[in-house]
Amino acid sequence: xxxxxxxxxxxxxxxxxxxxxxxxxxxxxxxxxxxxxxxxxxxxxxxxxxxxxxxxxxxxxxxxxxxxxxxxxxxxxxxxxxxxxxxxxxxxxxxxxxxxxxxxxxxxxxxxxxxxxxxxxxxxxxxxxxxxxxxxxxxxxxxxxxxxxxxxxxxxxxxxxxxxxxxxxxxxxxxxxxxxxxxxxxxxxxxxxxxxxxxxxxxxxxxxxxxxxxxxxxxxxxxxxxxxxxxxxxxxxxxxxxxxxxxxxxxxxxxxxxxxxxxxxxxxxxxxxxxxxxxxxxxxxxxxxxxxxxxxxxxxxxxxxxxxxxxxxxxxxxxxxxxxxxxxxxxxxxxxxxxxxxxxxxxxxxxxxxxxxxxxxxxxxxxxxxxxxxxxxxxxxxxxxxxxxxxxxxxxxxxxxxxxxxxxxxxxxxxxxxxxxxxxxxxxxxxxxxxxxxxxxxxxxxxxx
Amino acid sequence: xxxxxxxxxxxxxxxxxxxxxxxxxxxxxxxxxxxxxxxxxxxxxxxxxxxxxxxxxxxxxxxxxxxxxxxxxxxxxxxxxxxxxxxxxxxxxxxxxxxxxxxxxxxxxxxxxxxxxxxxxxxxxxxxxxxxxxxxxxxxxxxxxxxxxxxxxxxxxxxxxxxxxxxxxxxxxxxxxxxxxxxxxxxxxxxxxxxxxxxxxxxxxxxxxxxxxxxxxxxxxxxxxxxxxxxxxxxxxxxxxxxxxxxxxxxxxxxxxxxxxxxxxxxxxxxxxxxxxxxxxxxxxxxxxxxxxxxxxxxxxxxx
Numbered sequence: 001x002x003x004x005x006x007x008x009x010x011x012x013x014x015x016x017x018x019x020x021x022x023x024x025x026x027x028x029x030x031x032x033x034x035x036x037x038x039x040x041x042x043x044x045x046x047x048x049x050x051x052x053x054x055x056x057x058x059x060x061x062x063x064x065x066x067x068x069x070x071x072x073x074x075x076x077x078x079x080x081x082x083x084x085x086x087x088x089x090x091x092x093x094x095x096x097x098x099x100x101x102x103x104x105x106x107x108x109x110x111x112x113x114x115x116x117x118x119x120x121x122x123x124x125x126x127x128x129x130x131x132x133x134x135x136x137x138x139x140x141x142x143x144x145x146x147x148x149x150x151x152x153x154x155x156x157x158x159x160x161x162x163x164x165x166x167x168x169x170x171x172x173x174x175x176x177x178x179x180x181x182x183x184x185x186x187x188x189x190x191x192x193x194x195x196x197x198x199x200x201x202x203x204x205x206x207x208x209x210x211x212x213x214x215x216x217x218x219x220x221x222x223x224x225x226x227x228x229x230x231x232x233x234x235x236x237x238x239x240x241x242x243x244x245x246x247x248x249x250x251x252x253x254x255x256x257x258x259x260x261x262x263x264x265x266x267x268x269x270x271x272x273x274x275x276x277x278x279x280x281x282x283x284x285x286x287x288x289x290x291x292x293x294x295x296x297x298x299x300x301x302x303x304x305x306x307x308x309x310x311x312x313x314x315x316x317x318x319x320x321x322x323x324x325x326x327x328x329x330x331x332x333x334x335x336x337x338x339x340x341x342x343x344x345x346x347x348x349x350x351x352x353x354x355x356x357x358x359x360x361x362x363x364x365x366x367x368x369x370x371x372x373x374x375x376x377x378x379x380x381x382x383x384x385x386x387x388x389x390x391x392x393x394x395x396x397x398x399x400x401x402x403x404x405x406x407x408x409x410x411x412x413x414x415x416x417x418x419x420x421x422x423x424x425x426x427x428x429x430x431x432x433x434x435x436x437x438x439x440x441x442x443x444x445x446x447x448x449x
Numbered sequence: 450x451x452x453x454x455x456x457x458x459x460x461x462x463x464x465x466x467x468x469x470x471x472x473x474x475x476x477x478x479x480x481x482x483x484x485x486x487x488x489x490x491x492x493x494x495x496x497x498x499x500x501x502x503x504x505x506x507x508x509x510x511x512x513x514x515x516x517x518x519x520x521x522x523x524x525x526x527x528x529x530x531x532x533x534x535x536x537x538x539x540x541x542x543x544x545x546x547x548x549x550x551x552x553x554x555x556x557x558x559x560x561x562x563x564x565x566x567x568x569x570x571x572x573x574x575x576x577x578x579x580x581x582x583x584x585x586x587x588x589x590x591x592x593x594x595x596x597x598x599x600x601x602x603x604x605x606x607x608x609x610x611x612x613x614x615x616x617x618x619x620x621x622x623x624x625x626x627x628x629x630x631x632x633x634x635x636x637x638x639x640x641x642x643x644x645x646x647x648x649x650x651x652x653x654x655x656x657x658x659x660x661x662x663x664x665x666x667x668x669x670x671x672x673x674x675x676x677x678x679x680x681x682x683x684x685x686x687x688x689x690x691x692x693x694x695x696x697x698x699x700x701x702x703x704x705x706x707x708x709x710x711x712x713x714x715x716x717x718x719x720x721x722x723x724x725x726x727x728x729x730x731x732x733x734x735x736x737x738x739x740x741x742x743x744x745x746x747x748x749x750x751x752x753x
Contacts, residue, residue: 109735109739139746142748144637144640144748144749144751144752145745145746145748145749146745146746146748227742230738230739230742231698231702231739231740231742231743232739234735234739
């Protein structure tokens with residue numbers, strides 16, 4: 001029933017999940033919004049030349065990402081909507097952040113490594129289907145059986161769906177004989193000052209980060225992966241996230257977090273392969289072979305004290321971030337992407353950008369970088385206080401958690417002015433496997449390498 | 450019992466209509482010889498998207514004979530009903546005699562026989578609400594049966610005013626016993642019923658809503674699972690032929706769930722549901738879901 005046969009096409013251009021080479025851009029793999037975001041954020045436009053960008057824009061505008069799925073019948077639209085699952089690296093890392101996130105952490109309940117392997121194989125097959133907008137399984141039209149695909153994404157485009165899988169430090173205990181394979185610096189995070197972690201938002205043996213430009217598509221992915229896991233792994237926690245959508249911000253500017261400030265301005269350039277090698281990807285010299293081409297994910301559920309923030313003055317808010325709210329520019333500058341000049345002082349010798357502001361502390365001396373890929377969350381209200389339970393699903397990717405995320409977070413946790421307005425309620429880290437080749441499965445090298 | 454049984458009950462009712470007049474002579478009233486079920490949906494994801502899996506052996510016949518399973522199941526239902534009537538009588542006698550403690554002791558064990566065959570009762574008109582409705586499931590004026598007495602015994606700590614309710618409950622139990630004799634049972638009902646029993650657990654027992662005054666939910670929990678397991682045992686030979694991996698998975702998960710329940714045994718019965726910690730409840734629920742998922746694919750033996 002209504003099975004979309006897009007496999008062959010997807011496989012054809014599934015060489016990797018990194019949308020780097022410019023030829024890819026011309027293959028309409030990028031939305032207009034992504035294009036603008038990338039060109040704006042990284043100066044890629046220079047590489048392409050003005051005419052090239054204009055041409056792409058025109059083409060993409062014609063293709064129209066905003067066209068409803070049902071109306072998008074041509075291959076180009078669907079292709080633009082599909083991010084290859086197979087490749088050298090997993091997708092959903094360098095992929096420009098889609099509109100929606102559905103993050104799930106799992107506990108493995110089986111004690112048999114063969115069951116774990118089967119789960120990862122089944123997840124791989126399902127993920128290939130989910131990211132290409134194909135129905136899962138073969139029993140979708142048999143009256144006597146529950147359909148293998150739960151169906152709510154039937155007829156929808158892939159919507160840029162990416163599924164990113166990782167293993168938590170807990171997986172490397174004695175259960176599966178993997179303790180010898182744990183990368184040396186891959187442990188649970190140390191406690192940070194001010195943490196107020198709740199166990200129901202922490203940890204996990206496995207994670208799946210589902211991102212898509214449609215919430216129903218992202219949810220459908222997590223729901224079906226959790227269903228397939230039944231009997232082998234159980235959900236430990238899930239968190240949905242969102243950001244302003246592409247249609248709400250056609251200019252593709254840096255998204256704002258729920259405190260009203262632009263978030264992600266200082267992110268490294270995902271199209272710069274050298275930077276990505278230095279910041280994100282674990283290389284052959286960096287650790288175990290099974291992580292070669294993988295990366296480490298840190299996820300923090302950060303609740304904003306929205307009500308408190310809302311009654312602080314604009315100048316306090318800006319001093320807290322070290323940036324202007326409207327433009328996103330560093331205090332004292334006019335351009336969002338202006339360099340963060342931490343040495344600048346006013347007439348009285350006081351730093352223009354407070355040294356304990358969020359930007360200043362996060363930047364440090366600029367030598368340590370991470371790739372942030374955060375989303376906002378809203379989880380209803382806190383019944384105890386009547387306040388909103390909303391904030392940030394902070395997600396970052398880095399090749400070494402201790403040297404990168406931990407060193408930055410230690411600075412922030414100690415002194416960040418922003419701490420007054422937020423509290424970290426959840427935390428987990430995962431080793432995100434390298435990409436999967438067709439015929440292989442997620443984590444294959446970990447289990448069999 | 451719960452309100453949400455409309456659809457499955459409808460299904461069951463349909464099969465009753467279909468098979469009812471056939472009585473016991475329903476040797477081949479199962480699936481309609483479509484394509485044979487090909488794989489267990491449980492691991493169907495493994496074949497997802499590849500397009501290389503062997504699709505259903507088209508035209509494969511499903512001439513499975515369920516006569517033995519159906520006869521055996523009817524025997525089981527009648528046994529359970531006999532025990533149910535007998536123990537309900539003991540319970541209602543105690544209620545009528547004002548023996549509060551004795552009534553409390555007899556309440557949950559009597560109900561277990563009913564809970565094992567609940568899908569059958571649900572297919573038989575108003576019997577299920579009359580016997581097993583909880584407060585708010587039905588209009589206050591119509592509320593009767595076990596849970597009304599449960600409320601009196603545990604919440605009000607009395608048997609007073611329950612004589613009529615007790616008499617009607619026993620009559621309803623006897624009526625059930627009479628009706629199951631001729632109830633149409635077919636393979637479809639078995640398959641659907643097994644899943645339905647676990648859904649019962651999932652939607653009301655796990656949450657502790659079923660026995661909100663007595664907190665004897667674990668008795669119902671175990672009985673529902675036993676009822677489902679009985680059906681699985683009866684269909685096992687056919688399932689082993691069709692999909693041995695599925696048959697094995699279901700068996701393993703019944704064992705896993707039974708092991709999870711074991712620590713909560715107390716003497717002849719089970720501990721109060723109130724004593725379970727939230728994480729224990731969650732583990733039970735997760736083990737139940739882990740079982741119900743593959744169990745829901747037993748329909749593969751019916752053909753497609």
